[in-house]
Amino acid sequence: MILEIILTTVNPDGSIHLAPMGLTLTEPNAASESMPAGASLAPFAPSRSLDNLIRRGTAVVNICDDVRIFAGCLTGRRDWPTINLSNHNGEARVAAALSYQVVKAAAFGTNSERPRFSCTVVESQQLKAFGGFCRAQSAVIEAAILVSRFNRTPARELTREFEQLAIRVQKTAGAAEFEAWGWLQEAFEKALNK
Numbered sequence: 001m002i003l004e005i006i007l008t009t010v011n012p013d014g015s016i017h018l019a020p021m022g023l024t025l026t027e028p029n030a031a032s033e034s035m036p037a038g039a040s041l042a043p044f045a046p047s048r049s050l051d052n053l054i055r056r057g058t059a060v061v062n063i064c065d066d067v068r069i070f071a072g073c074l075t076g077r078r079d080w081p082t083i084n085l086s087n088h089n090g091e092a093r094v095a096a097a098l099s100y101q102v103v104k105a106a107a108f109g110t111n112s113e114r115p116r117f118s119c120t121v122v123e124s125q126q127l128k129a130f131g132g133f134c135r136a137q138s139a140v141i142e143a144a145i146l147v148s149r150f151n152r153t154p155a156r157e158l159t160r161e162f163e164q165l166a167i168r169v170q171k172t173a174g175a176a177e178f179e180a181w182g183w184l185q186e187a188f189e190k191a192l193n194k
């Protein structure tokens, strides 16, 4: 299973970098040499998250239900409040996270375009209850992924998917999801008209 999370890493100047990222959870009975059991991250090269993971070998996995953070990171709005984790050498969590895990991340495998890091949990905190499923939230996450892959997918396919997702947003969104959707739609239209 892959969870969509917000990864916080520490930049060389000590500031905090936020990026949406997939966290692969592998069950013990599905273990293989190429994918050990547990959790792993796979940041594409080049990226700030990858550089920070290589340099420090640590990160924070944030479980967030505010989809504006996902859409915001993809549309130039990365400045979301974070809280310093005093026992973890400059690491910080997303202030709005439902839960977080401080992880040690060790690179494995041979894929240099998309290296994989196995994650060992150092500290884990549950902060707020999960509020339940919302289809508009998953639509926003899907749309954010489409925006992040804009250059790798044909425009007609992207437009069709975006229109389908818009229906789900119209039917089920609250204020936060509408706001996130607006940012993504703007970015999508700008990229289409380039």
Ligand SMILES: Cc1cc2nc3c(=O)[nH]c(=O)nc-3n(C[C@H](O)[C@H](O)[C@H](O)COP(=O)(O)O)c2cc1C
Pocket (backbone or CB within 6 Å): 004, 005, 018, 019, 020, 021, 022, 023, 042, 043, 044, 045, 046, 047, 048, 049, 050, 070, 074, 141, 144, 145, 148
């Ligand atoms: C829901 C979601 C999941 C993503 N998962 C990944 C991922 O697993 N690996 C990756 O490299 N980028 C992923 N991205 C794209 C990155 O968040 C985006 O490219 C980001 O800018 C990473 O680069 P940076 O660390 O330089 O900011 C994802 C984006 C979204 C919206």
